[in-house]
Amino acid sequence: IPKTDAGGGPAVAYPAAKGMSVASLTGPTSPRPGGTVRRYTLDARTATITLASGKRVAAWTFDGKVPGPPVTAVQGDLVEVTLHNVDIAAGVSIHWHGYDVPAAEDGAAGLTQEAVTPGHSFVYRFLADQVGTYWYHTHQDSNQGVQKGLYGSLVVAPRQAKAAPTDLTLPFHTFGGTAVIGDHDGVETRSAAPGSPVRLRVVNTDNVTHRFTLAGAPYRLVAADGNDLNEPGPLTRTALSLAAGGRYDLQLTMPSASVALLADDDRSGGLRLVPGGGKAAAPPDTTAWPDLDLTSYGRPAAQPVTSSSAFDRRFTLVLDQGLSLSGRTKGRDWTVNGHTFPDVPTLVVRKGDLVEMTVVNRSLATHPWHLHGHSVYVLSRNGDPVTGSPLKLDTFDIKPGEVWKVAFTADNPGLWMVHCHNLVHASKGMSLSLAYE
Ligand code: C2O
Ligand code: CU
Numbered sequence: 001i002p003k004t005d006a007g008g009g010p011a012v013a014y015p016a017a018k019g020m021s022v023a024s025l026t027g028p029t030s031p032r033p034g035g036t037v038r039r040y041t042l043d044a045r046t047a048t049i050t051l052a053s054g055k056r057v058a059a060w061t062f063d064g065k066v067p068g069p070p071v072t073a074v075q076g077d078l079v080e081v082t083l084h085n086v087d088i089a090a091g092v093s094i095h096w097h098g099y100d101v102p103a104a105e106d107g108a109a110g111l112t113q114e115a116v117t118p119g120h121s122f123v124y125r126f127l128a129d130q131v132g133t134y135w136y137h138t139h140q141d142s143n144q145g146v147q148k149g150l151y152g153s154l155v156v157a158p159r160q161a162k163a164a165p166t167d168l169t170l171p172f173h174t175f176g177g178t179a180v181i182g183d184h185d186g187v188e189t190r191s192a193a194p195g196s197p198v199r200l201r202v203v204n205t206d207n208v209t210h211r212f213t214l215a216g217a218p219y220r221l222v223a224a225d226g227n228d229l230n231e232p233g234p235l236t237r238t239a240l241s242l243a244a245g246g247r248y249d250l251q252l253t254m255p256s257a258s259v260a261l262l263a264d265d266d267r268s269g270g271l272r273l274v275p276g277g278g279k280a281a282a283p284p285d286t287t288a289w290p291d292l293d294l295t296s297y298g299r300p301a302a303q304p305v306t307s308s309s310a311f312d313r314r315f316t317l318v319l320d321q322g323l324s325l326s327g328r329t330k331g332r333d334w335t336v337n338g339h340t341f342p343d344v345p346t347l348v349v350r351k352g353d354l355v356e357m358t359v360v361n362r363s364l365a366t367h368p369w370h371l372h373g374h375s376v377y378v379l380s381r382n383g384d385p386v387t388g389s390p391l392k393l394d395t396f397d398i399k400p401g402e403v404w405k406v407a408f409t410a411d412n413p414g415l416w417m418v419h420c421h422n423l424v425h426a427s428k429g430m431s432l433s434l435a436y437e
Helices: 143-149 423-427
Strands: 037-050 056-063 071-074 077-085 095-097 121-127 132-137 149-156 166-175 179-180 185-193 199-205 210-215 220-224 238-243 246-255 258-265 270-275 313-322 334-335 348-351 354-359 367-373 376-381 395-398 403-409 415-420 433-435
Touching: 037 071, 071 077, 077 313, 132 185, 132 199, 132 246, 143 423, 149 166, 166 185, 166 270, 179 258, 185 433, 199 210, 210 246, 238 246, 238 367, 313 348, 348 403, 395 403
Parallel strands: 037 077, 071 149, 166 199, 185 270, 313 354, 348 433
Antiparallel strands: 037 056, 077 121, 095 132, 132 149, 166 179, 199 246, 210 238, 210 258, 220 246, 258 270, 313 334, 354 403, 367 395, 367 415, 376 403, 415 433
């Protein structure tokens, strides 16, 4: 039985499925026809980084940088990343968040591989088949490791279309109370030509929801968690709440005046786009802007799966805070069906199953629910079906009292983590496993 830390804390025995050998479920070794091999070497090491303001932070880094080097590819390429641990004593792995890689490449330490210890390496290989905005992060002691800086972006471009002239990937992170967008605390300013297309890829690498507002131009939310929305309409004076671990792609046409992207309505930080090197105008107060409801956004289209579909398996997960029935830990744990990891019963599926998952939040905290290896279609929230674009996500915020029904096809054999992406909660038990029988 391998060991996993379920997000942090001491390693615990993992309840493996009978006869499942994850090690054999590796990625391919060559790209698709027409694709190339994208090779990266990432050195995990401790470093003191200096933010734009001059503030110095003791960090855990990939290649001495936070965020780590952007990993990019074109659809059909083979991504090959060699992780080398220089001096992270807690160990390191790389999980490709939202990317449905073969199980042995998933980077769930203790489950799909052992954590890489100082002086050792591990090579990840997977095909860049999913287009869009994703990210990578350590999955060994991940609560501590991600907070300290072991993360970066993963962006896969379509083979045909050419990128917008301004295409920025913006991981958002909080270092000891300091908000950092990309590698900037305070304001980051970029110039963009009026009339030109702009794409902003926002990644929430923190443990809590963040609220993003864009002022100065109408924009469209074109993708959520890397998945395109169907004909999304223009938005103004509308906030976007992004789950921990989630990604939003925003698209706009650069106007002749400046544009501001704010996080949590903070006018002293965020991104400014200025036309041709001018000075950015002061952004407006966005605190009263309402939140977009994703379940009714985008042009309605036939939902690929609905609540009346013929499901092969149905699971219900109740998320709560309280004493764990398994009693393995003391105090107020974050539980799933009354238990803490690894005592939460494993979800068992068979390849090809259409699976419905109902997730109920009985606690007073929001839980950004995340599945490894599979994206889900949202069927309903609190009984209300999705009425806009089909909504495909890998991380979704379940607020206190909410009930979400989601569905996925079990098409990626292996052993997978399913957990809260508030990694503090995950490390305190709110995690379970999904196994193929
Ligand atoms: Cu981004 Cu298991 O996590
Ligand atoms: Cu949680």
